Amino acid sequence: MFGVLATLTGVAAAHLVAALTVPAASPVLVVGSTVIDLTPTPVKEWAIRSFGTADKPILIGSVMLGVLVLAAIAGIVAARRITAGLLMIVGLAMLAGVLALLRPSAGPLDLLPSLVAALVGAVALWWLHRLEESAPGAGVEGAAGPTRRGVLLAAGGLAAAAAVLGSAGRFISAYRLKGTDIDLPTATGTTPPLPDGLDGKIKGISPFRTPTADFYRVDTRLSLPIVDAETWSLTIDGDVDQEVTLTLADLYELEVIERDITLTCVSNDVGGPYVGAARWLGVRLTDVLDLAGIDNTSADQILSTDVDGMTISTPLATATDGRDAMIVFGMNGEPLPRENGFPVRMVVPGLYGFVSACKWITKMTLTTYDDQQAYWTERDWATEAPIKISSRIDTPKPLSDSSPGRIAIGGVAWAQGVGIKGVEVRIDGGPWQPATLGPDAGDDYWRQWFLEWDAAPGQHFLACRATNNDGDVQTPVRATPFPEGSTGIQEIAVNVG
Template sequence: MRTRLVPAGFGVLSALVGVAAGHLVAALTEPSASPVLAVGSQVIDLTPTPVKEWAIAQFGTHDKAILVGSVLAGVLVLAAVAGVLAARRFLYGAALLGVLVAVPALLATDVLPSLVAGAAGIGALWSLTRTRQAGGGGRRGVLLAGGLAVGALAMGGAGRWITSYRSRVVEIDLPAAADPAPPFPTGLDDRVPGISSFRTPTSDFYRVDTRLALPIVDADGWTLTIDGDVEQEVSFTLDELLAMPLVERDITLTCVSNEVGGQYIGAARWLGVRLTDLLEQAGIGSTSADQILSTDVDGMTISTPLAVATDGRDAMIAVGMNGRSLTPEHGFPARMVVPGLYGFVSACKWITRMTLTTYAEQDAYWTERDWATDAPIKISSRIDTPKPLATVDAGRTVIGGVAWAQHQMGVAKVEVRIDGGAWQQARLGPSAGDDYWRQWYLPWTAEPGQHTLAVRTVDGEDDVQTAVRATPFPEGSSGVQEIVVNVA
């Protein structure tokens, strides 16, 4: 058994050296070309939608880390086999490592990190195998293995630091809005413990996308191009966008993957250029286009219904979030924001191109995967406090949370049901506009025992949040959140 474990360990160590070397080179060039990330990105693209939704529901924001870990684990298992093969005949083991390198080389936009990974991994395997075969398996072999392990750690750590440094927040001086938002009201944050913040801090704002590595965008070289079925193609630099009249709006964004009562929703103050101001410069009056096909800096595409984006709502190309420039996680230097639509058809981050076209001519990433083309955000609500299955003290307490009816004349009422009884009207926090969520709370005298709590929203047109359950695919979840709590 030991005769196989040692060569297998050599294979694993060699693979780690290769992965670390490739990661370091990718950090200096294109982080997404790191071999493991390149394979992971392809896995995301090929994964069936139900599996993706299951992963998001089960693992939340940890789904990417679990995917990368799974890919790396698979690589290390095959690398162990390569080590065993190399002990018999080195060319066999080197060939298997070569195959492992060839896959990300074919998938990545930059082959250099994979080539370096292959050279480093095969070189390490050759050194370890030759040393052992030459009878140097004692002190010399231990020193060699230790040196390679330290080298792998050093290269991996350096790669992580360089990537973090290159993707750091770059602050841009944002001009004042020509059309500012009204003064932001004081929410219920301090009055109802456990309720969601009325304005979501940028650091807490949800992030759902297909990226395993954040794009690194040079603001000075970035441009936004509008082309396709327009009168003239136009391009804007970031400075040109910032010189245009900017609008400031309080808008809630929601991910279509959000389950009923889920966390993939956030509310922020956005600063940007009206989408219609940009489209008018390209000329869209006589076109036959019915969609805006947005493309980000790495080629990801998102389709937005043209009629919805230009119907008078506060759709914009945002450059600021909560009073500061966008962070890399949220689309620096610019992103699309369209209130009332789920993000997968409206919120292209790191945007660099908008093509006016038709749904019949071009499919975006999500429409190719049979998601809806027109996806208005459904009326919904969430209980923040108490938490599901929590134990609370008997006596006077509160039930509280947030509700939203984006671009539906806003939230008019929130109703709470306790133990299947009559719906009781909750008290609403202040309004920051129809495109923004509202906090709510209901005083409750909690009696000992187990209790079931439910919540629903009524919008300004008296439409009641539906109780019909639906999964996120293909146009967003629906249903009434119901939780169980214990009172002691």
């Protein structure tokens, strides 16, 4: 118990220090991030499919459980040889310190939380064992010193201290993550309002515009970066005519545009939730690159780097082929939330996010795939990753129960960069039936769709497929997300009666 209490106190103190300095350097988060980096791709994809957005809390909990098991062993060792137990506690903390220093953007402050964990944990363990050894019964009968009750009170005090320190760390981190209120510029020209969708007509269908709070988030981060908009900057370097560094105010001086664009994560399986549609405010990516000069570049990729060193690789030719690739600072009329990249991120329609949507971006390097590889490229994901034609059934839900009679089958379909021409529905393996499409907000935006169905009692199987504006039909061939996005037809079972 002493080893666990001492470690919990050390970790809590370290979390508080990290909250005040570098949140991502908190020891448990550092170890968790390392586990993410070392986990094979199939295991990562399994975790996302199995746990969804709960994958990160589960990982953190698993890391913490492993740490506490080792801490318990250290406590047992300390009962026999205090020096060996203390060295184990210090070693656990310093392992996290080494991992913190190996982070791409690590600095001296990244080591501080682990040093605090080592010091507090070791002192707490030594103190508890010193109290126990001097309690009556530990040595000579009736020897002077704290009572057993005093040892228990000391242990309870450490547990309370750990709770207070951990809570303070969480409070400070949450406080520092506030303050995304910045004055956004107005877009040049008039952006037509988004048409009314089918939200109020078809119960259970995805909103035509995804509410910002509900927009999906998939990334490798276990903590959100705390970025100050006042000091943030974006550097364009590499194979350019001149290196350029821009502030947020500099971006505001460029032509500001608004675009309705659907984003999709490559980890989205057929029928999955990792897709969302929003109105983005920002500047054209090409306008930013032109400031550095790329007419004579031999680069074939934009290597984007976020504030903590994460890298994303975007094909240069695709990003500059005339599509509305953007450097974004606004989302649905508000500043970007921190979860979605505050203060600035990249958005490239038609490409999966892992090759196009760098969040918390701070640098763009014009280079080649031969010279430099991004995080996902090193893990054998595709370099060219156009989004596949796909459709999803939102209502009725899989394995749901409905009453017989008229039922609306509805959902969304997307084919970014090309647009959706039609959606068809198949019921119980019968012929494909054309669905009614919702409003059109452009080729980069998804379409809602629905089909009225006279449902008879029993179990039924529903499937959907989309056709894009080029006449290409969604393939029935099943493929997993790795390495370039999933394919296949979604088919669900529902119960009527």
